[in-house]
Amino acid sequence: MFKKVLIANRGEIAIRVTRTLRELGITSVAVYSDADRNGLHVMLADEAYHIGPPPSKESYLNIDKILEVAKKAGADAIHPGYGFLSESPEFARAVKAAGLTFIGPTVENILAMGDKLASRDLMKKAGVPCVPGTDGAVPDAESAIQEAKRIGYPVILKASAGGGGKGIRVVHDEKELPGSFRMCQSEGLNYFKDDRVFIERFIQNPKHIEVQVFGDTHGNVCHLYERECSMQRRHQKLIEESPSVSVPPDVREKLGAVAVQAAKSIQYVGAGTIEFIFDNKTKEFFFMEMNTRLQVEHPVTEFVTGYDLVKEQIMVAAGKPLSFKQSDVKQKGHAIELRICAEDPVNFTPNPGKIRKYRMPAGPFVRLDNCAYPGYEVPIYYDPMIAKLIVWGSTREECIQRLQRALAEYMLTGIKSNIVLHKNILVHPAFLEGNYTTQFIDQQIAGKKHRELFMFVDDDIFLISAAIEAYNNAKSRDVGDYNLASKWKRYGRLKSMRNL
Amino acid sequence: MFFEAESEGLHYQVSVSESKTHWRVGTREGDKDWVYRDIRKEDYRYLDETISFLYKDTSYLIDVLNKGTEYTVYTRGAYRTFKVYNEEALLHESLKQGGGVGAGNNLSSGMPGKIVKIFVKVGDKLKAGDPILIMEAMKMENEMRAVGDVTVKEILVKAGENVESGAELVTFTKA
Numbered sequence: 001m002f003k004k005v006l007i008a009n010r011g012e013i014a015i016r017v018t019r020t021l022r023e024l025g026i027t028s029v030a031v032y033s034d035a036d037r038n039g040l041h042v043m044l045a046d047e048a049y050h051i052g053p054p055p056s057k058e059s060y061l062n063i064d065k066i067l068e069v070a071k072k073a074g075a076d077a078i079h080p081g082y083g084f085l086s087e088s089p090e091f092a093r094a095v096k097a098a099g100l101t102f103i104g105p106t107v108e109n110i111l112a113m114g115d116k117l118a119s120r121d122l123m124k125k126a127g128v129p130c131v132p133g134t135d136g137a138v139p140d141a142e143s144a145i146q147e148a149k150r151i152g153y154p155v156i157l158k159a160s161a162g163g164g165g166k167g168i169r170v171v172h173d174e175k176e177l178p179g180s181f182r183m184c185q186s187e188g189l190n191y192f193k194d195d196r197v198f199i200e201r202f203i204q205n206p207k208h209i210e211v212q213v214f215g216d217t218h219g220n221v222c223h224l225y226e227r228e229c230s231m232q233r234r235h236q237k238l239i240e241e242s243p244s245v246s247v248p249p250d251v252r253e254k255l256g257a258v259a260v261q262a263a264k265s266i267q268y269v270g271a272g273t274i275e276f277i278f279d280n281k282t283k284e285f286f287f288m289e290m291n292t293r294l295q296v297e298h299p300v301t302e303f304v305t306g307y308d309l310v311k312e313q314i315m316v317a318a319g320k321p322l323s324f325k326q327s328d329v330k331q332k333g334h335a336i337e338l339r340i341c342a343e344d345p346v347n348f349t350p351n352p353g354k355i356r357k358y359r360m361p362a363g364p365f366v367r368l369d370n371c372a373y374p375g376y377e378v379p380i381y382y383d384p385m386i387a388k389l390i391v392w393g394s395t396r397e398e399c400i401q402r403l404q405r406a407l408a409e410y411m412l413t414g415i416k417s418n419i420v421l422h423k424n425i426l427v428h429p430a431f432l433e434g435n436y437t438t439q440f441i442d443q444q445i446a447g448k449k450h451r452e453l454f455m456f457v458d459d460d461i462f463l464i465s466a467a468i469e470a471y472n473n474a475k476s477r478d479v480g481d482y483n484l485a486s487k488w489k490r491y492g493r494l495k496s497m498r499n500l
Numbered sequence: 501m502f503f504e505a506e507s508e509g510l511h512y513q514v515s516v517s518e519s520k521t522h523w524r525v526g527t528r529e530g531d532k533d534w535v536y537r538d539i540r541k542e543d544y545r546y547l548d549e550t551i552s553f554l555y556k557d558t559s560y561l562i563d564v565l566n567k568g569t570e571y572t573v574y575t576r577g578a579y580r581t582f583k584v585y586n587e588e589a590l591l592h593e594s595l596k597q598g599g600g601v602g603a604g605n606n607l608s609s610g611m612p613g614k615i616v617k618i619f620v621k622v623g624d625k626l627k628a629g630d631p632i633l634i635m636e637a638m639k640m641e642n643e644m645r646a647v648g649d650v651t652v653k654e655i656l657v658k659a660g661e662n663v664e665s666g667a668e669l670v671t672f673t674k675a
Contacts, residue, residue, distance in 0.1 A: 055614075166641075179631075186634065187641050190616055345577075350611070350637060357550050357563045357574075380612045380637070411550070413563035413574035420577030451508075454578035461555055461562065462580040463505060463512060464525050464537065466571035468544060469564045470584040471501055471516035471523070477588075 001318055002026050002077045002101070006070045007045070008091075009081030010060060012371040012387060013296070014041035017079045020310040022046075029073045031066060033059035035379040040371045047073055054381045060084045063091050067098050077101035077317060079310075083383070086293040087114060087163070103317040105215075105270045105292045112266045113290040116160050117198055123287045126265035128258055131277060131286040133200030141178040147199050148177060154204070157181060159188030160196035163291070165236035167191060170202055205437045207278040208232065209244055209285060211259035212301045214309075215268040216316045222326045223256040223263075224305050227273075227297055231425065233348050233441045238418070239425065240297035241336040242304050244278075245396060245434030251283050260326075262290065271298070271313050280437065296339070299367060299390040303335035334396040336403055338422045340387040340412075342378045345421035346450055350384040353377065356414030361406035365392040378415060386417075396434070400426055420453050421445065503589070507582040514584065607644060607670040609663045613637030618659055620670070624652045632670055635663075650674060 005021055006029040007014045014030060018041065021028040030045035035054035042048045049069040052059035059065070061084055070078055078095050080086035080103070089110045095102040104110075113119045117137060120130050132151060137160060138144045148155045148171065157180055159167025167187040169180040181197060189195040212224040228244030229237045247255065259274045273295050276285040298309045312323060343350050358374040370387035372378070378386060391406055393399030404426050410419055428444060430436045451459070505512040505527075513534075515526040523544065526536045543554040553560045553575075562575040569585040616634040620626065626646040634641050650672035657669050 183634075183641070183643060186617060190636075190641070352611070356565060357561075359549065359561070407577070410577070411561055411563075412577075413550075413579075414565060416579065417577065423577055450578075450580075454576075454580075456576050457560070457578045458555060458558065460527075460537070461553065461560055461575060462573045463507075463514070463527050463582060464539065464555070465544075465551070465553065465562050465564055465573045465575075466505065466582040466584050467503065467514045467516050467525050467527070468523055468539070469566060469571055470503055470514075470569075470589070471518070473566065474501060474586075474588060475518075 002314065004029060004047075004073065004075045005077045005079055005103070005314070006031065006066070006073060006075040007041075007079050007081060008060065008066050008085055009079075009083070010036050010039055010041055010371075010382065012041075012369045012385070013081040013083075013294075014039075015044050015371060016369050017081060017310055018045050020308060020314065023308075024311065024314065026314075029070070029075050031060070031069060033381070035381050038376065040373060040376070049073060054379065056084065056381065063088075063094050067094060067100075070095075070100060071098065075100065077103050077314075079103040079313070080293065082293050082296055087291070089114060101317050103270070103313050105268060105272060109266055109268050109270075109272075110292045113272075113292050114161065116158060116162070116289055117196070119290060120287065122266065123262055126262055128262045128287045129285065131200050131203065131288070134198045137196035137198050138181075141181045144181050144197070144199060145174055145177055148174070151199060151201050154202040155199050156202040157184045157197055157199055159184050159192060159194065160198060161192035161194040162188055163192075163289075165234055167197075168235050203277050203279060203286075205280055205439070206230075207244070207246055207280050208237075208275065208438055209247060209255065209278040210273050210275040210295075211255055212295075212298070212309075213259050213263040213268065213272045213274060214312060214316070214322060215263055215270060215272070216322045217269055217319055218321045219267075220322050220325075221260050221263045221268060222322060222324065222329060223259045224301050224307065224309075224329055225331045226252065226255055227295075227300055229297060230436055230438045231431070231440060232438050233445075237297065238339055238441070239336065239422070240300050241334065241396075241399075242300045243331050243334065246278065246280050246283075248283065251285075255285060258285075262287070268292075270316050271295075271309055280435065296385075296388065297337050299369060299388065300335040300337045303367070303390060303392040304331045304333060305329055306332065333392055333394045334399040335390060335392045336396075336399050337388050337390040338403065338407075339385050339418075340389060340410075340422075341418050342384040342386055342415050343418055344416050345418045345453055346445070346448055348418075350380075351416040352380045352384065353415040355412060357411055358413075359409065359411040360387075361389065361409040363406065363409070365402060366406050367391070372412075389422075400432065420456070423456060424453050501586070503584050503586045505582045505584045507580060512582075606668050606672060607632060608666055608668045609635060609637075611637050612665050613663060615657045615659050615661050615663060615669070616641060618655060618657070620652050620655070622652050622655060626650050626652065626672075633657075635669075644669075646672075648674075 004027040007017045018028040028045045030048040031051045032042045051065045085091040092102045092107045154172045157169045184197045185195040207230045215221040227242045229240045231239035273291045275288040278285045354377045367390040372386040391402045503514040513528040517524045523539045528534045545552045551562045560575045565572040572581040614636045616636050618633045619631045630646045632644045653671045653673045
């Protein structure tokens with residue numbers, strides 16, 4: 001077993017991994033950029049090393065520096081978390097070449113699934129259903145127009161190496177196409193050094209359903225059932241739950257079987273997720289992509305199955321077989337995760353800055369994977385997600401009630417957050433019934449005024465509190481008794497008011 | 501004590517007076533009637549962590565962030581910013597800060613970020629909606645477009661450059 005593991009990541013996921021490492025008696029090594037010296041992940045790890053300036057390219061994406069630090073620390077394995085280098089074949093290869101273990105899939109696995117076009121071909125061959133689209137990358141806007149015409153609008157443009165909401169654009173008509181194509185290429189080039197773009201049918205009223213899979217080095221592959229991640233904004237997930245109320249039992253079995261079949265076809269090792277686009281009317285599902293890493297939303301699967309996925313990752317990386325067989329895996333109760341982000345609750349623009357007050361929810365069946373604290377400055381350089389609130393209930397209804405309760409306990413001030421957006425979603429009939437789609441936010445929330453979202457507060461509170469504070473400030477600046485000093489002025493004003 | 505207050509395009513008059521046990525807060529939105537509320541100091545308490553405000557028997561935890569004449573009140577995930585001022589407060593602020601900030605019809609950054617790509621050069625005549633540049637802020641790329649018909653006067657940033665919140669990026673003259 002490993003003695004010391006370096007976590008090549010930051011924020012809540014670095015803390016998540018640190019926790020399991022500590023439980024296993026493995027020394028944890030954190031890394032941090034200049035912007036993260038005050039990060040909670042640094043404080044909670046056993047050891048911490050500086051790896052460079054704030055921009056990710058010079059720190060969390062700097063392979064040489066991370067390996068240098070890993071050697072210096074004497075680590076024998078590296079956990080990449082999600083994002084950053086987690087799906088970089090160069091990194092996985094370099095870790096191996098340095099004589100360390102990469103806690104994740106094989107280089108071949110990452111390569112096979114890293115390219116969206118190639119992975120789709122691979123899945124087609126393995127008998128996994130795929131969405132209609134272009135067979136290869138589209139060279140220019142002109143041919144994009146031709147292809148889109150053939151596939152039928154609306155279409156979705158995807159940067160071949162894209163992910164995490166980057167390099168994805170939905171296009172509704174030909175007029176929008178050239179501009180979106182250009183942006184898609186630019187994002188692909190900037191984030192993934194790859195400007196190839198392909199086009200697919202954009203399925204209307206779609207749901208995002210994904211299946212957690214796990215493989216080991218002994219040829220075992222299991223699935224841990226589905227997660228529904230249809231609640232999204234800017235093509236990024238906001239709420240995830242397991243099980244999905246839209247998936248009937250027979251489709252659930254089929255989803256699991258197809259996912260295992262897909263993972264087996266590439267001899268998959270470690271934690272992975274196969275994402276499907278799910279047509280809620282026909283209950284058809286199509287392969288979208290496979291994420292060859294631990295997902296942000298893995299805790300909902302941990303809650304309903306009872307397995308520690310990070311622990312399983314570490315064991316598999318150490319060459320041990322999976323701790324469970326397929327027949328052991330049961331979905332028990334219901335779990336939902338809310339992503340808490342430092343962003344405007346209506347227009348979703350990031351709102352980095354200093355957190356003032358911070359009170360975290362707790363209590364039965366509540367888990368908060370968090371990296372914030374009072375006085376913490378959310379850096380501008382990274383993803384605005386500061387915490388994940390995950391709750392378990394014996395039924396979906398109980399789970400939602402518990403989430404509402406937990407959100408009522410959650411206090412975060414000083415910056416804008418989407419906590420209030422979650423409160424609104426949790427009482428929305430479409431969410432309660434479970435028949436929401438990936439377009440829910442666009443259709444139900446976008447265009448709302450902030451005040452509509454703030455329905456949980458008596459509007460008087462704001463001005464009364466601001467007035468009392470302004471009064472106290474003025475009083476503290478003034479030498480004399482303000483009520484007394486302005487007595488004549490006040491008298492005059494009151495008098496004129498009475499005359500009104 | 502009297503204040504003027506502004507928030508989201510609405511104007512208020514505010515009066516606050518204090519007794520040993522109460523605050524009396526009067527508010528008047530626009531030209532509506534004055535509304536007075538007596539707030540027991542007992543019900544608006546400063547705890548270590550935050551302010552506990554019991555209002556109409558409902559328990560709110562609130563936090564008020566004050567910057568100059570701006571007060572942002574946070575509670576239950578909701579927030580609202582008011583400008584609250586009177587002559588004394590404005591005088592105090594102007595002494596503290598000096599002159600005001602001039603805003604032209606130039607392009608400035610709404611938040612800190614990085615310039616990814618610039619589409620225009622000095623002298624370009626732009627129509628409303630033309631792309632000017634792509635700026636990346638917190639991992640998202642945003643295309644900034646011209647709001648009106650303008651000519652590019654100066655470009656104050658380069659691709660790859662990091663910019664602060666409020667930094668001027670491109671200046672224009674009217675086309």
